[in-house]
Amino acid sequence: MSNIKLVAMDIDDTLLDDKKNISLKNKLAIQKALGKGVKVVLSSGRTFNGMIEYLDELGINGDDQFVILDGGGVVQSVSGKIIYQQTLSNAAYRKIDKYVVENNLHYNAVDVQGNTYTSNRDFIDKYTVLQAFENNKGIIIKRPGELPNDFEIVKAILNEDGPKLDAITPEVNRLFGDNHYVVRTDVGFLEIMPQHVNKGNGLLHLAKYLGIGIDDTLAIGDGENDIPMLEQAGVAVVMENADDSIKKLADFVTTNNNESGIATAFEKYVLN
Template sequence: MSDAAIHPIRFILSDVDGTLLHPDHSLGQRTADAVRALREAGVLFSLASGRPPRAMRHLIETFDIDIPLAAFNGGTLFNPDGSILVAHYLPADAALVTLALFSAEPDVEVWVFADGDWLRRDAPGPMEPREAHGLGYGPRVVESFEPFLDRVDKIVAASNNAQLLVQLEAQLQPRVHGLAQVSRSQPVYLDVTAMLANKGEALKTLAAHLGVALEQTVAIGDGGNDPAMFEVAGLSIAMGQAEEAVKRRANVVTGSNIEEGAAEAFERFILAGR
């Protein structure tokens, strides 16, 4: 008897950018159809993203999601109506260390997410239009991040210099060890969140909330923040364009997001058996 027969898949937690969406943030028809087929087959489907809840509203409508979702890499779990289930904030001392390191780099745009807003302090940089396009709204300019330090959801270092972000990740990890999660959600974004703000904890919490055993869950993603949920899911799927370090931590690898790899995986590993 196959594992699928012993532990039929009941819940899928999917990354968004680089997984369900094309590089231009559009949704392919094949992926939309596959998610619809999952729902019709009775499989629970939700999203885990580095995005804030506000930037996931249209996705809730697009995928007709009626169960809780995970924003800020799992830092905030919220219902489709926007009400918060769980919120994990970055400790203020970790925020200060992070901001000091990121702000010293002229090639890095520093963004803070707090109070439902995307905040920036410095002049706009080349990464801002990309983020605004993805989120569907722009940042609020503030003179200082200090008034928000006790309720920071996420700090982001954004840069087209991907190698610089790799170096910053390595420098920051030991400085905030035990206080914060540091991961590259995409090659050009380095995210810093609370320790419990990770997709693995999100998957465990959401599965328990839904009454689903972890053996009956699937996690799919492409970024450095996705292996946390790979480690706890019954089946983990990495996208084809993911970095090798991410692929190695998944059970299987599918096609890239350009190739509608998420749809391919849903069709092959879940829908084919129903």
């Protein structure tokens, strides 16, 4: 019989298929798990607004259900109670903005309310537009100096096409990696977050809050920013569509995101 009491899962390329839909099989498996009292936790680099439609579709709601947001920067109940939150200081925000401006790069920053900021006035890149669209809050075009001196952000996201991000990643790690968590979350997204913020620590904080042993947790993901969560969880499930380097962390490689890989994992570990 399964001992899994909490499942933390990535959204993009994990829960969702390539058309950004949740399959019926995935939905039914999740709802069966919820009916058994298992906590099913969406864990994503997205803000809360970027999750709402999927939470609603799955029937995950209320004070006793939880989400891990902003790559682990915020852990909260679906009803909005903050369990854990970490931000980047105003000084760190200014340093990142200075680097972006001096190197003619594109980026956006996200605050604790899920607002999207950028200092790029001449051209707003497609990735920032996508971020703002998911957050459903528009884009605020301001430099850090135009905001209050104590204004802090959850994370900054450098947005460039893949080859350019590949080229600048070593320098970004050299400049910011010692005091921050730097992670590539998708082709056009290189994120800078507080040093100890990641999905794995978010999972640890939530499990402790709920009184659930980490051995009784399961994590499912496919990307680089899922690695800390996969390493922390009692059971690590990796999508078949993940890179081989991430599959090496798996206790089980499930089917891909277009073949209801979530349902396959639930049937093996949660619903048995």
